[in-house]
Amino acid sequence: MVRTLVGIKYSLQVENLSIDPKTREILLDETPKKMGDMDKRALEEAIRIKEKHGGEVVVLCIGPKEANKILLEAYAMGADEAYLIPVEEFHDTGFIANVFSKFYESKGPFDLVMLGGASTDSFSGTLGARIASLLNIPIIPFVSKLDVENNEITAESALDDGKYTYKSKMPVVVTVTLEINEPRIPKLKDILRAKRKKINELSVSDLGLGEISDLVITTDVKAYEEKRKQVILDASDPSKLDEVIDKLINYLKEEGVL
Amino acid sequence: MSEKFDVAIIGAGPSGLTAGYFLAKSGLDVVILDKASELGAKNVYGGRIYSHVLKKYFPEYKDEAPIERWVRKEQLYFMTRDSAVKVEFFADKGFLEESFTAYLTKFVKWLGEKAENAGALIANGVRVDSLIIENKKVKGVIAGEDKLIADYVVIAEGANTVLLDSLNLKPKTKPNEVALGVKEVFRLDSEKINERFGVNDDEGVAALLVGYPSLGAIGGGFLYTMKNEVALGVVVRLDEPARKRIKMYDIVEEFRMHPLLKRLLKDSYMIEYSAHFVVERGKLPDRYLVGDGYLVIGAAAGFELNTGLIVRGVDFAIESGKIAADTILEAHSKGGSDRNALSIYLKKLRNSFIYRELEAFRKAPEFLSNERIYTKYPELLNDFFREILTVDGNPRRLYPTLRGIMKKKKISLLGLIRDGLRAVRSI
Numbered sequence: 001m002v003r004t005l006v007g008i009k010y011s012l013q014v015e016n017l018s019i020d021p022k023t024r025e026i027l028l029d030e031t032p033k034k035m036g037d038m039d040k041r042a043l044e045e046a047i048r049i050k051e052k053h054g055g056e057v058v059v060l061c062i063g064p065k066e067a068n069k070i071l072l073e074a075y076a077m078g079a080d081e082a083y084l085i086p087v088e089e090f091h092d093t094g095f096i097a098n099v100f101s102k103f104y105e106s107k108g109p110f111d112l113v114m115l116g117g118a119s120t121d122s123f124s125g126t127l128g129a130r131i132a133s134l135l136n137i138p139i140i141p142f143v144s145k146l147d148v149e150n151n152e153i154t155a156e157s158a159l160d161d162g163k164y165t166y167k168s169k170m171p172v173v174v175t176v177t178l179e180i181n182e183p184r185i186p187k188l189k190d191i192l193r194a195k196r197k198k199i200n201e202l203s204v205s206d207l208g209l210g211e212i213s214d215l216v217i218t219t220d221v222k223a224y225e226e227k228r229k230q231v232i233l234d235a236s237d238p239s240k241l242d243e244v245i246d247k248l249i250n251y252l253k254e255e256g257v258l
Numbered sequence: 259m260s261e262k263f264d265v266a267i268i269g270a271g272p273s274g275l276t277a278g279y280f281l282a283k284s285g286l287d288v289v290i291l292d293k294a295s296e297l298g299a300k301n302v303y304g305g306r307i308y309s310h311v312l313k314k315y316f317p318e319y320k321d322e323a324p325i326e327r328w329v330r331k332e333q334l335y336f337m338t339r340d341s342a343v344k345v346e347f348f349a350d351k352g353f354l355e356e357s358f359t360a361y362l363t364k365f366v367k368w369l370g371e372k373a374e375n376a377g378a379l380i381a382n383g384v385r386v387d388s389l390i391i392e393n394k395k396v397k398g399v400i401a402g403e404d405k406l407i408a409d410y411v412v413i414a415e416g417a418n419t420v421l422l423d424s425l426n427l428k429p430k431t432k433p434n435e436v437a438l439g440v441k442e443v444f445r446l447d448s449e450k451i452n453e454r455f456g457v458n459d460d461e462g463v464a465a466l467l468v469g470y471p472s473l474g475a476i477g478g479g480f481l482y483t484m485k486n487e488v489a490l491g492v493v494v495r496l497d498e499p500a501r502k503r504i505k506m507y508d509i510v511e512e513f514r515m516h517p518l519l520k521r522l523l524k525d526s527y528m529i530e531y532s533a534h535f536v537v538e539r540g541k542l543p544d545r546y547l548v549g550d551g552y553l554v555i556g557a558a559a560g561f562e563l564n565t566g567l568i569v570r571g572v573d574f575a576i577e578s579g580k581i582a583a584d585t586i587l588e589a590h591s592k593g594g595s596d597r598n599a600l601s602i603y604l605k606k607l608r609n610s611f612i613y614r615e616l617e618a619f620r621k622a623p624e625f626l627s628n629e630r631i632y633t634k635y636p637e638l639l640n641d642f643f644r645e646i647l648t649v650d651g652n653p654r655r656l657y658p659t660l661r662g663i664m665k666k667k668k669i670s671l672l673g674l675i676r677d678g679l680r681a682v683r684s685i
Contacts, residue, residue, distance in 0.1 A: 030529055188404035189404045192261060196379075
C-alpha cells in the first residue's frame with residue numbers, strides 16, 4: 001500500500017503564449033493553460049504505483065479557481081482525492097513549498113511525494129528540493145524510471161553526465177522527467193466517474209498558515225523582441241540593377257553572411 | 259459495466275446544451291458528451307446571437323450571458339479590390355435588443371453551467387465513435403471501448419456531421435452543401451473601436467461584406483465588433499476554392515489587407531484564429547431528423563439560415579434543443595422512444611419559427627449561388643458610384659452612366675432585372 005501526494009501546477013501553455021506586441025508583456029488571460037507536462041507524468045506514475053501496489057493517490061493544486069479543470073482531469077486519470085488551494089496571485093516556489101508542506105503534514109502520512117521535475121511555464125525545478133528540506137525527508141530529482149518495493153524505492157535519473165540509480169526509504173520526494181511514462185487518456189467512464197467526484201477546497205488559513213510572503217518577487221516578465229534590420233534596396237529601376245546587386249553583396253559581406 | 263442514462267446528448271453546443279438543460283430541469287438523467295477538452299473549445303461562429311429565443315427561454319440572459327455589444331449598426335459592404343460601397347442601418351434604440359455580439363466559447367460555457375446546475379452531466383474530452391444499434395433502434399452511444407446506454411439519444415454534433423455520415427443516417431454531405439468559415443480576432447482598444455465604428459460603449463457593429471472578401475468565390479466576409487476586439491472572417495463554399503484555383507489561406511490574407519479594413523484594424527493585432535464548417539444546404543429532409551431512439555438537432559440537422567442579409571444559427575439551435583426536450587419529455591411520459599413516439603418532434607418543428615423561416619427562405623441558397631453577386635454586381639456598384647461622383651467637366655447622368663458600365667462589364671439589362679426579381683422572390 002502506497003499513499004502518494006502528487007503536486008500539479010495549472011501551467012501556461014508556453015507554445016501558445018499570447019504576447020502584447022507593444023509592451024511585450026504576456027497576456028495571461030488569453031494564454032491557454034493545462035496541467036504541467038511533467039506534473040501529469042508524476043500523476044500517471046503515482047496512479048501506476050497504486051494500481052500495482054494498492055494505496056491511494058491524493059492530488060494537490062495550488063492555483064487559481066479555474067484550476068478545477070485539471071483536478072477533474074486528475075480524477076478522470078484515476079486520482080482518489082483532489083484538493084485545490086486557491087490563490088489569486090503568482091507565487092514563488094518558497095511560498096508554494098510552504099503551503100505544500102503544511103498540506104502534507106495536515107493530510108498525511110504519505111509514503112511518497114511526486115512532482116514534475118520542473119513546471120512547464122516558470123521551469124525553476126526547485127520546488128521538490130524545497131519541500132523535501134521543509135519536511136526533512138530525502139529527495140530524488142529528475143527520475144525517469146521508478147520502482148517501489150517494501151517501503152523502499154529504486155529510481156533512475158538520466159542526467160547530462162550519466163545515468164544514476166538511487167535507493168531510498170520512504171517517505172521520499174521524487175520529481176520526474178518527461179521520459180518516465182506516457183500519461184493515459186481518460187475514457188468515457190473515467191470522465192463520468194470524475195464528474196461525480198467532489199474537488200475539495202482548502203484555504204491557506206485552513207492549514208493554519210498566517211501571512212506568508214514571497215522571498216522572490218517577479219517584477220516583470222517580457223518576451224524577447226526580435227529586431228529585424230528591415231533594409232530595403234530599391235530595385236525598381238532595371239538600368240540600375242547591377243548597382244543594387246553590388247550593394248546587396250556588399251551588405252551581406254558586412255553582415256558576415258557571405 | 260455499462261452506464262445507463264435517460265438521455266445521451268452528443269455535442270455540447272447551443273442546441274445540445276439547451277436540450278440538456280430542459281431535460282435535466284424536468285428531472286431526467288442526462289449526459290452531454292463533447293469531444294472538446296473543455297466547454298466551448300470547439301465552437302466557432304461569426305459573432306452574433308439573435309436574442310428572441312433567449313428572451314423566451316432564458317429571460318435572465320441580459321444579466322448573465324457574456325454579451326459583448328448590442329448591435330446598433332447593421333452594415334452591408336459591396337467591395338472590390340480597392341473600393342467599397344457601404345449600406346448602413348443605424349438602428350433606433352428600440353431595435354437595440356434584437357441581437358448582440360458575443361464569443362460563442364463564452365456563451366457556450368454560460369449555457370453549460372446552466373445545464374450542469376440543472377443536473378445534467380457534461381463530459382468533455384469524449385469522442386462518440388458510434389451508436390449502439392439493436393434491431394435498428396438506437397440504444398446508446400459508443401466511445402472508444404466504453405458503451406453508454408440511453409433511452410433517448412440526441413445528435414447535436416454540429417455542422418460537421420461525422421457521426422451521422424459514418425452510420426449512413428443521412429446522405430453524405432457534398433462539398434457544395436457546406437462552406438468553410440475562417441475567423442480572426444483582432445485586439446483593439448474599446449475607445450478605438452467606438453471612435454472608428456462610431457458607436458458607444460455597449461453598442462456594436464455587425465457587417466456582411468460581399469465581393470472582394472471571397473475573391474469572387476461564392477461566399478462572403480463578416481465583421482463584428484466585440485468589447486475590445488474586432489472579429490473578422492470569410493466564409494467560402496467548400497467546392498469553390500478548388501474550382502476557382504484559389505487558396506483559402508490567400509482569401510483570408512487578401513481580405514485583411516483591403517485598404518478599408520486596414521484602416522479599421524490599424525494598430526490592432528491578431529489574438530486568435532479559428533475555422534469551422536457552415537451548413538449551406540438548408541435543413542435535412544424530415545425522415546433523417548428523427549429515428550428509433552434518436553433525434554437530430556441544431557446545425558447537424560441543417561438548422562442554419564443565410565439569406566444574404568442575415569446569417570443565423572444559434573437561435574435555431576436553441577429552439578431545436580428546446581423542441582427536442584419537449585418531445586422527449588412527452589414521449590417519456592408515455593413510455594415510448596421509437597420513431598413513432600418521437601415523430602411529434604416534426605410536428606413541433608413545423609409549428610415553430612425554425613420551419614416557418616427555413617421554408618420562407620428555402621430559395622435563398624439557390625439565389626446565393628449566383629456567381630454574379632460576388633463578381634460583377636459589386637464591381638458594377640463601385641464603378642457606378644465612382645463614375646457619377648467624378649467631376650471633370652463631362653456630364654454623367656445616372657442612367658447612361660449605368661448602361662455604359664454594364665456594357666463594359668458585359669451585364670445585360672434583362673439579366674440584371676432577372677437577378678433582381680430572384681432576389682426579391684427568395685429573400
